[in-house]
Amino acid sequence: DIQMTQSPSSLSASVGDRVTITCRASQGISNSLAWYQQKPGKAPNLLLYAASRLESGVPSRFSGSGSGTDYTLTISSLQPEDFATYYCQHYYSTPPTFGQGTKVEIK
Amino acid sequence: QLQLQESGPGLVKPSETLSLTCTVSGVSISSTFYYWGWLRQPPGKGLEWIGTINYSGSTYYNPSLKSRVTISVDTSKNQFSLKLSSVTAADTAVYYCARRGNSGYDWFDSWGQGTLVTVSS
Numbered sequence: 001d002i003q004m005t006q007s008p009s010s011l012s013a014s015v016g017d018r019v020t021i022t023c024r025a026s027q028g029i030s031n032s033l034a035w036y037q038q039k040p041g042k043a044p045n046l047l048l049y050a051a052s053r054l055e056s057g058v059p060s061r062f063s064g065s066g067s068g069t070d071y072t073l074t075i076s077s078l079q080p081e082d083f084a085t086y087y088c089q090h091y092y093s094t095p096p097t098f099g100q101g102t103k104v105e106i107k
Numbered sequence: 108q109l110q111l112q113e114s115g116p117g118l119v120k121p122s123e124t125l126s127l128t129c130t131v132s133g134v135s136i137s138s139t140f141y142y143w144g145w146l147r148q149p150p151g152k153g154l155e156w157i158g159t160i161n162y163s164g165s166t167y168y169n170p171s172l173k174s175r176v177t178i179s180v181d182t183s184k185n186q187f188s189l190k191l192s193s194v195t196a197a198d199t200a201v202y203y204c205a206r207r208g209n210s211g212y213d214w215f216d217s218w219g220q221g222t223l224v225t226v227s228s
Binding site for chain 2: 001094097
């Protein structure tokens with residue numbers, strides 16, 4: 001299985017901050033990467049796929065980039081509703097696997 | 108508007124079989140565009156993909172669970188189901204059903220609200 005490692009595991013930030021979360025795959029995944037947001041007690045919500053393609057309805061302050069084994073999710077200006085846990089997921093091969101999550105908390 | 112809703116027992120005894128159903132509304136499960144998946148999340152932990160099925164019943168599973176998992180589809184009821192046999196406490200989790208995106212790849216663009224299944228005697 002491909003292992004996905006996110007960093008940091010948690011971070012504290014203020015409204016308006018630029019936030020970057022990193023996801024590293026144990027082997028190259030050719031941009032086969034999705035990002036999800038999950039709020040407590042709720043299901044994950046797809047933000048991006050193909051590493052950088054924004055899902056319909058997702059605010060443009062979310063963006064993704066990367067290649068090979070290293071990918072990033074950036075929130076350009078953190079909003080109050082963005083405090084949540086974020087997961088990366090590869091779909092390059094079976095089984096698709098997830099990172100362990102990055103919790104974004106209010107500073 | 109697409110909606111997915113999980114249903115089934117919230118408590119299962121060790122060694123028994125966990126059975127859940129996902130009812131899909133707003134789109135036909137028989138659509139050739141979409142596949143349908145099950146995922147789970149142990150309390151306080153990360154997400155794990157269990158398996159995926161299409162309208163014709165073609166399935167593929169996580170190798171770590173394959174010996175215990177069966178996913179099936181009932182197009183007449185617009186439902187698909189999960190069975191996980193020989194459960195242990197390690198199978199305690201929130202179970203989600205989800206729609207795979209129509210790109211043909213295993214990312215999931217719509218999710219049910221999830222249902223907590225506890226394995227305990």
